[in-house]
Amino acid sequence: MTSETIAHANQDGVARITLNRPDRLNSFTAQMHEELASALDAADDDPAVRAIWLTGAGRGFCAGQDLNDRAVAPGSEPMDLGETVEKYWAPLVERLARRDKPVVCAVNGVAAGAGANVALACDIVFAARSAKFIQSFANIGLIPDTGGTWVLPRVIGQARAIGLALTAEPLSAKKAEEWGMIWKCVDDESLESESLALAKRLAAGPTRGLAATKHALRGAFQQDLSSELAHECDLMRELGFSDDYREGVSAFMEKRKPEFSGR
Template sequence: MTESAIQFKTAGAIARITLNRPDRLNSFTAAMHGELHDALASLGDARVVILTGAGRGFCAGQDLNDRAVAPGEAVDLGETVEASWNPLIETLTTIPQPVICAVNGVAAGAGANVALACDIVIAARSAKFIQSFAAIGLIPDSGGSWVLPRLVGQARAMGMALTGEPVAAETAEQWGLIWKCVDDDALTDEAQRIAAKLAALPPLGLAAIKSIIRTTWGRTLPQELELQRDEMRRLGFTQDYREGVAAFLEKRTATFSGR
């Protein structure tokens, strides 16, 4: 039997998804997109997701061999983006669970932008982020052209996109492209540590934080203030808020139910 292109397992409140085509630097095929879609639709009671890659790289983006197009033959790339990449980015950015991406090696093309679509990105010191689209006459898809200038500003976004030069993990951290750079042998433990911390926090509050920060670009300050009021009102009536306050006052560890 062919080994699954996606490894998916849950342990308690943490779901771990591993891109599993290490011989192809975890580049995506249509079948792999389907497997990842199914995994993300099967999170169940998981409160946090860790996304990482098998082998020496995180993801090299699209597997160009998967299209089986003869040299010089035209292909509708928009169809691939619409059917696979756009839904993936939309899912990662809208599911209520925080998604932690542990970038274990090179993240190139759409693979880089999948990583940057996650809520917290940590990278091994040997990892690199490469916007490799210009070399084949394309633009940064999978959200790249939207997220890059918002994370690092227009000058750096333009430089990354036009030159395709690799950005080392340490530089990515300094620029604010990612949350944290760690030693290679600490990556797995650091991702697990953050996931365990988030899994113990109130899930309704985390989902609200994720949503309000991700959508803030489309609101004015007065609109943001009104939304903050509404969300504080909603969350203030939850059992989790009452439990959190009670645990603080009673000097004990809180247990959150997600209600």
């Protein structure tokens, strides 16, 4: 399916979703937010979809907010940016981070502002060697929204997070990999094949267990050790009764490839 701003196709158990405003570096408008939300919800509702792959069309992944969609000038009527974040950006981060199906992101070029933090909201991030991540908010007097203030200090530490946020300097894909901000930096020509291969692998995996794993790891920041140990116990009890666990053990014992159902 293709809308005006989002291209969406399902293949091999993977929902392939592409931000599709290449003439504007895939920057977001209200319409694009709504169409991406619809594509993600459709992927959630489709039992044939077991993983999601997100990328951008053209030479960039996403330049964040399309400032033409909320243009302001000195002396003009101020705009409530908190309303925009509350209505669109925050729900988008929640949609990406909290869904059960694994989300693989392929950053094919510049990821700037909220566009960088949309990528970081995904579960596994690949980036082309030529890609760059830019926390560009400081250039227009704003903070790193779209989860930036939450995720950056957790994945790269406070010193690096503050440095990126205050200077708005571009961070190369290779450096992002070295800092632990993304999963892998790959050659430009390998980005689609490598990231899609992993998305297909996850789609064929024990998706119920994968969902529990990602949610446990994401939620562990808010738990003390005793609480997280108890949570692990509950999850292991639940997953131990699953069809996928029995299939995984049987396949291992029989030296064959497992066929997981997600049940």
